[in-house]
Amino acid sequence: MTEHASPIPFNVPSLEGDEQAYVLESMTGGHTSSAGPFSARAAAILQEATGAEEVLLTTSCTAALELSAMLLDLKPGDTVIVPDFTFTTSALAFARQGARLLFCDVEPETLGLDPAHLAELLDDSVRAVVPVHYAGIPCDIDGIREVLRDRPDVALIEDNAHGLFGSWNGLPLGSFGRFAAQSFHDTKNFVCGEGGALLLHDPADIDRARVLHEKGTDRRAFMLGQVDKYSWRDTGSSFGLSDTLAAYLTGQLEKRDVIQGKRRAVFERYLRDLAPFAAAHGLQLPQVRPGAQPAYHMFYVLMPDQTSRDAVLTDMRARGIQPTFHYVPLHSSDAGRRFADRPTECPVSTDVSGRLLRLPFFNALTAEQSDRVVAVFTDAALAALS
Numbered sequence: 001m002t003e004h005a006s007p008i009p010f011n012v013p014s015l016e017g018d019e020q021a022y023v024l025e026s027m028t029g030g031h032t033s034s035a036g037p038f039s040a041r042a043a044a045i046l047q048e049a050t051g052a053e054e055v056l057l058t059t060s061c062t063a064a065l066e067l068s069a070m071l072l073d074l075k076p077g078d079t080v081i082v083p084d085f086t087f088t089t090s091a092l093a094f095a096r097q098g099a100r101l102l103f104c105d106v107e108p109e110t111l112g113l114d115p116a117h118l119a120e121l122l123d124d125s126v127r128a129v130v131p132v133h134y135a136g137i138p139c140d141i142d143g144i145r146e147v148l149r150d151r152p153d154v155a156l157i158e159d160n161a162h163g164l165f166g167s168w169n170g171l172p173l174g175s176f177g178r179f180a181a182q183s184f185h186d187t188k189n190f191v192c193g194e195g196g197a198l199l200l201h202d203p204a205d206i207d208r209a210r211v212l213h214e215k216g217t218d219r220r221a222f223m224l225g226q227v228d229k230y231s232w233r234d235t236g237s238s239f240g241l242s243d244t245l246a247a248y249l250t251g252q253l254e255k256r257d258v259i260q261g262k263r264r265a266v267f268e269r270y271l272r273d274l275a276p277f278a279a280a281h282g283l284q285l286p287q288v289r290p291g292a293q294p295a296y297h298m299f300y301v302l303m304p305d306q307t308s309r310d311a312v313l314t315d316m317r318a319r320g321i322q323p324t325f326h327y328v329p330l331h332s333s334d335a336g337r338r339f340a341d342r343p344t345e346c347p348v349s350t351d352v353s354g355r356l357l358r359l360p361f362f363n364a365l366t367a368e369q370s371d372r373v374v375a376v377f378t379d380a381a382l383a384a385l386s
Contacts, residue, residue, distance in 0.1 A: 007320040008369050012362045013186045016259055019251030026247040034240025035223070038247040043197070045253045046182070049165065050174045052199035054206045056213045057241040057249075061161045061183030061196035065093035065130075067239055068157050068179040068198060070212050071205055072127055074099045079125040079341045083113045084329045084349035086132045090159045091330055091339070099127065100341035103331040105348050109287045112139020114348070119147045121344065128155040133163035133173050136189070136295030137288055141168050141176050155179070160199075164189060165260055166295030173295065178202050184249055189259060189297055192249035195241050212236035262363045263296035266370060270299045270359060273374045281385060298361050300326070301377070306354035308384040313357060315380035321373055324358050 026038055034057070043055040058064045072094075074080075080094040084103040091101050102121045107114040111134040118129065129148065131139050148154050156177030163173035164182055174180035184195035200209055210220040216236030221227045241249075252259065271285060278285050284302035288294055303309040309325070316323050329349045330336040359373055 005320060005372065008322065008360050008365075008373060009362075010322040010324050010358070010360050011187050012364060013191045014363045015251075016255040016363065017251045018254065019248050022247035022251045023244055026244040032242060032244045034242060034246075035220075036243030036246065038243050038250045039241060042246045042250045042253055045250070045256075046197055046199065049256075050172045050180070050199055052175070052180075052201055053203050054200040054209065056198045056200070056209060056239070057246055058196040058198060058213075058239045059241055060185065060194055061159070061181050062089040062093060063237075063239050064181035064196040064198035065089055065157070065159065066096060066237075067209065067212055068155075068181060069093045069097040069099070070235065071179070071209055072097070072099075072155060074127060077125055078127045079123075080128045080130065081113075081118060081121055081126055082130045082330070083132050083134075084331050084344070084346035085111060085134070085327050085353060086159065086330065087161070087327060088330065088333075088335070090130050090132060091336070094128065094130070095335075095339040100125075101330075101336070101339045102126070102341050103329075103336065103344045103346055103349075104129075105344075105346040106134070106352070107140060108348050108352070110134065110137050110139050110289070111352060112137070113144060115140050115143030115147050117344075117346075118144060122147060122151065122154075125341070126151075126154055128157050130157045130159050131177075132159045132161070133166060133295070135286055135300060136162040136166050136173075136297030137286055138163070138166060138168040138173060138292040138294070140289075145176070157181070161185075161188065162297040163295045165256055167293040169291045174199055175201065178205070184252075189263060189295060190249065190252045190256070192241075192245040192252065195245050195249055197241075208234065213239045259363055260296060263361075266361055266363075266365050267294070267296045267299055269367065269370045270374070273370070274301070274377075277378050277381070281381065283381070298358055300356050300358045302352060302355045303357060303381070304355065304385070308381070309355050309357050311384035312377065312380045315383065316376055319376050319380075321376050322360060323377070325353075326356050326358060327353060329353050 158180035161183035222230035
C-alpha cells in the first residue's frame with residue numbers, strides 16, 4: 001500500500017444488470033409516473049421474496065414509514081417505541097402523526113432493539129414497536145415478539161432498510177410484522193437513487209393503504225375495475241415511486257443473488273482479516289447469532305472508546321480511505337427530547353454511538369482494496385491504542 005494510491009470512498013453505487021436499458025425503456029414507453037409496468041415488476045419480486053400480501057413502492061423508506069403511521073390512526077396520548085440507535089425517520093414518521101416517542105436501548109450484540117428494555121417500556125399507551133435490523137443483521141425478533149405476545153393491539157413495524165434478503169430462522173426479514181419498510185437509497189444494497197416500499201402483511205390493511213398511497217383516492221380500485229370512477233375517499237399523499245426509478249430498481253432486484261454474493265464476500269473478507277486483530281486488542285466486530293442470515297449491508301468495528309475511534313477516523317481519512325461513524329442517539333437530540341413521551345435510559349446506545357466506525361463497503365470493493373482498508377485500519381488503530 002502506498003500513500004499515493006487511489007482514494008477508497010465509503011460507498012459507491014453500481015450498475016449490476018439491465019438498469020440503463022430499463023430506464024430508457026421507461027422513458028420512451030409512455031409511462032414514467034407511478035404504478036407503471038416496472039413498478040409492478042419490482043413489487044412482484046419483493047412480494048415473492050418476503051411473502052407480503054401487498055407491496056406499495058414509495059419515494060423513500062421515510063415515506064413508507066409515514067404511510068404505516070397514517071394507517072395506525074394515532075390519537076393523542078398514543079406512544080410508539082423506537083430504537084434509540086437508528087436513523088431519525090424511524091421515529092420522525094410517527095411523531096409527524098402526533099405520537100409521542102419512547103426510545104428503547106439496543107442490545108450490545110446486534111445493536112438491535114433490546115427486548116428486555118422493551119418489556120420495561122411497554123404500557124397501555126403503546127400502539128407500535130419499530131425494530132431495526134442494524135447493518136442487516138437480524139435483531140432478537142423472537143424476543144421482541146415474545147414481549148408483545150399478549151398485546152395484539154400493538155403493531156410490529158419492521159424498519160427493514162438494512163435487511164432486505166436477510167433472514168431469521170429461514171424466514172425473510174421484513175416478514176415478521178404488520179408492516180415493513182424498505183429503502184432503496186443509494187447507500188443501500190439495492191438502489192434507485194431514492195426509493196422505498198411498504199410491505200403489508202395483514203389483508204385488512206390493503207384497501208385503505210392503497211387509498212392513502214394514491215393521494216387519498218380509490219384510483220387503484222378503479223384501475224383494477226372494482227369501481228367505475230375514482231374520487232377522494234380519505235387522507236393520504238403522493239407516495240408513489242416514479243416508474244422510471246422503478247425501472248432502475250427492477251434492474252437491481254433482478255440481480256439480487258449477484259449483489260448479495262458480492263456483499264457477502266466483502267463482509268467475510270473483513271471478518272476473516274480483522275478477527276485476530278480485534279480479539280488481540282479488545283475490538284468488537286459484527287456478531288451474527290445462529291439461525292441468522294445477514295443481509296450484508298455494512299461492516300463496523302467498535303473501538304474501545306470515542307477518543308481512539310475519532311483518531312482512527314482522522315488517520316484513515318488522511319491516508320485516502322473514507323470510513324465514517326453512525327447515528328447520534330435519538331434521545332440526546334433536540335427533536336428527540338421534544339417528541340419523547342418521557343426520558344428513558346439508553347446506556348448501550350450512548351456507548352456504541354461514540355465507539356462505532358464503519359469501514360468502506362460497496363459491491364465493487366475489490367480484494368486488493370479490502371486488504372488496503374484492513375492494513376490502514378490496523379495501523380491507525382495500533383497508533384490510537386498505544
